[in-house]
Amino acid sequence: MTEQAKSTEEKVAEAGTAALELANVDDGTRSAALRNVADAIDANHERILEANAKDVAAAEELLEAGEYSQALVDRLDLSASKLDDIAEMVRSVADQEDPLGRTLEARRLDEDLELYKVGVPIGVIGTVFESRPDALVQIAALSLKSGNAVILKGGSEASHSNRVLYELIVEATADVPDGWAQLIEAREDVTTLLGMDDSVDLLMPRGSSEFVSYIQDNTSIPVLGHTEGVCHVFVDRAADLGMAADVAFDAKVQYPAVCNAVETLLVHEAVADEFLPAMVERYREAGVTLRGDAATREVVDVDPATDADWSTEYGDLELSIKVVDSLAAAVDHVNAFGSKHTESIVSEDADRAGTFMRGVDAASVFHNASTRFADGYRFGLGAEVGISTGKIHARGPVGLEGLTTYKYHLEGDGQLVATYSGENAKPYRHEEFDGAWTPGHLSDADE
């Protein structure tokens, strides 16, 4: 395959050329290409499952050798019904509103000098993701919908599946600029990618916190990444304790493996005696392993929590509990140990809720709701690109908009800065107006 013969540099260069063209491909064409991808997945179950079987067989050998887990094999394993889900996901990305071309701001700097801030793709996005074939399809679909070229590097355990899916995607998207999606496969290609800060505009790594941190530490390309979710539920002294129990239970038990599940329950000392015994009982019935600080252990019989517990993302049916003597102590604990992901207070007191929500530094701060709502789909953002624990560019659940930036388009009729400078400088008007950029045209200044 010629694909194999190309160097990473060549692939990234091709992606760069494609990105410039793709930025000007209309949404109809991008979305039709995505529907073609979905159709191609529907029409090629046999080819995909055959390749996937090779990956699964190799993974099962690793599993027998104790070098892989059943959960990872399950994640790798495709089936006809999983392929239906993947095709459906691609169609839903195609159905999303176009994230490009919107005029975000329009300002008249002076008569016949109009500034438009217009949404555009970022350019070339580098992605490195875990060994699950659906990830490759999802990332490619999100990139194409948002007009970005993409470098795809999946986990090596999924290599046969990824290669077939990549080929199908390229074949199905012949109507968009050639080279918009590039597959790289070797670990050393990732190293090359990390060094290409002149050609790659954004990196989106997926995987463990350690892996995302490794990427951040080894590149000067901006990284949009999710490190970890150490989330808290704070049961305030003014909480409706029935509501608090339901929220704390949902936040841990409804799906403990995910980043927006709660890891530490904070309980105001004024309600600890009343709240904790029944709560602990309910958690135990659901199989939750509990640890607590000294004040908690005066109320309920749980193992002692160590300092490490407060900053650990369990990702499992485990929970640490701490009794705090004030709202301020709860805020301080969250700011000291939380990962700026999602924090929730349960309280009937609006002022105290506001103090918590304002005081806590996190992407999502909730009042009387489960932390599990922190999710692009639940937030109504449409297709989810990821959840960012950084504060730059996009924060919290990120929708397609997170894969866009903007350009300033200025339409004039020959204006010079000299006219607006020095003595007798003409003043600027700086009036916001409603209008969308139309290439080469000025709006009516006297509207």
Next chain:
Amino acid sequence: MTEQAKSTEEKVAEAGTAALELANVDDGTRSAALRNVADAIDANHERILEANAKDVAAAEELLEAGEYSQALVDRLDLSASKLDDIAEMVRSVADQEDPLGRTLEARRLDEDLELYKVGVPIGVIGTVFESRPDALVQIAALSLKSGNAVILKGGSEASHSNRVLYELIVEATADVPDGWAQLIEAREDVTTLLGMDDSVDLLMPRGSSEFVSYIQDNTSIPVLGHTEGVCHVFVDRAADLGMAADVAFDAKVQYPAVCNAVETLLVHEAVADEFLPAMVERYREAGVTLRGDAATREVVDVDPATDADWSTEYGDLELSIKVVDSLAAAVDHVNAFGSKHTESIVSEDADRAGTFMRGVDAASVFHNASTRFADGYRFGLGAEVGISTGKIHARGPVGLEGLTTYKYHLEGDGQLVATYSGENAKPYRHEEFDGAWTPGHLSDADE
């Protein structure tokens, strides 16, 4: 001074604590503190100028030894009238609209489950800037107005001036959380700062392209930086040539030292014979040194341009000229050699202007206007934080909004994700609505 005794780690930790409090200080308090700073500058001319005289004397010794330039000495040198300008600048930052607290989006996920996206400060911003005392005051003012704590590291040549200005700022802002501004002075403190990615949310380096690149290459903290401005004016075959000459002249000559000045003039071959001779004459009269490619030199007598010229930011009265045979060739040249800063086409053909503006990958793309308009003040963004040549977070001229991020505030009444999952899942409503977040309160769902 105790300030001297503190380590960089202690200073950054203090800034982190202050940042959490400062995020909740209202605009009235932040702006009043800034007006105090302006008053303190007005009231302390003698103290500031005395310190500045030491810096200037040391710089003049370096100048005599041939190790410093007159331009740098001038930039360092303060005067009573420069101090007036600085105080005025601080007042104008105070007068800006509050960049914080706005509800950017409001969405009803379900009845009594309301999501608000609210503008908040970024947190702790690390800054490293050139040896000009006004820079310290400007950066501190922008940070405080946007609710961010700031680590200030100025050029060592301005150290006496910076220390006095820093002390005045700290004294004048006693009403905002202690520790919000921190001064570091040694080069090794910068190295420490670059490694503190857990505590510093954003770096804003100012200075040469090489310096900004050095910072980007030596930290995993996100960097908002300006590298260089290699800007073009393209005189299309459909240009009004009188307008083109004025725009091309303004873009180079009005102020050649700045990043939005033009470096390369691209001329369509169909108008080169008519356009170039008079243009070259006009540039020469203004003292511009010209170089051109072979096609240019067939029309006018200029020195040959080398490949290096196409990617050089002259920052001076120098210009390279290239004749291109098509609109596509102009776009390709810009995308190959431009620095994604500001690009302008002069053309009376709207379609061709649109093709250029869409095809060129740059923060600012202009039609029939000088590249020199690419500036936060001219764009109407208010106080300018800088001009970003990156595509992530903020692009092009950056106003105070570029020093903010957002938080998602979710107001519920005890909702659980379990209710919206699995069989019989309750559907989300996902309705946008007009509303501002009020802590602890739900809007009327039946508005």
